[in-house]
Amino acid sequence: xxxxxxxxxxxxxxxxxxxxxxxxxxxxxxxxxxxxxxxxxxxxxxxxxxxxxxxxxxxxxxxxxxxxxxxxxxxxxxxxxxxxxxxxxxxx
Numbered sequence: 001x002x003x004x005x006x007x008x009x010x011x012x013x014x015x016x017x018x019x020x021x022x023x024x025x026x027x028x029x030x031x032x033x034x035x036x037x038x039x040x041x042x043x044x045x046x047x048x049x050x051x052x053x054x055x056x057x058x059x060x061x062x063x064x065x066x067x068x069x070x071x072x073x074x075x076x077x078x079x080x081x082x083x084x085x086x087x088x089x090x091x092x
Contacts, residue, residue, distance in 0.1 A: 012038040030071040031056030038063050049075060 013036045021043060025034060035044045035056040042059065046052030049067060056065045067075045 009038065009064060010066060013068075016041050016043075017068060023071045032070050033067060033075060034070055035065045035067045037063055039063070043071075 005040055016036050016038050017034070020041060021034065021036070025032075025045070033046045033049045035046075035052040037043070037056060037060050040060075044052050044055035044059070044065075044078040046055060051066070055066060069075045
């Protein structure tokens with residue numbers, strides 16, 4: 001199996017979200033996780049990333065999937081303090 005072009009894969013999944021899922025999911029599922037299988041357009045929702053991922057793996061155990069958080073640009077956000085190894089409240 002050839003190695004996938006990850007950038008193209010992500011663009012395809014984000015296109016599915018923007019074109020087909022955003023208007024459907026954001027009104028009632030804000031902040032939940034969605035895992036998209038971009039070839040089929042199928043998606044899986046979960047209150048947690050693990051829940052959504054498990055559902056996707058059950059249906060598509062051998063395919064790549066893309067996880068997002070409904071209403072967000074990324075599935076996970078890292079705080080500045082975490083990213084730079086500082087504790088909350090420590091001086092910059």
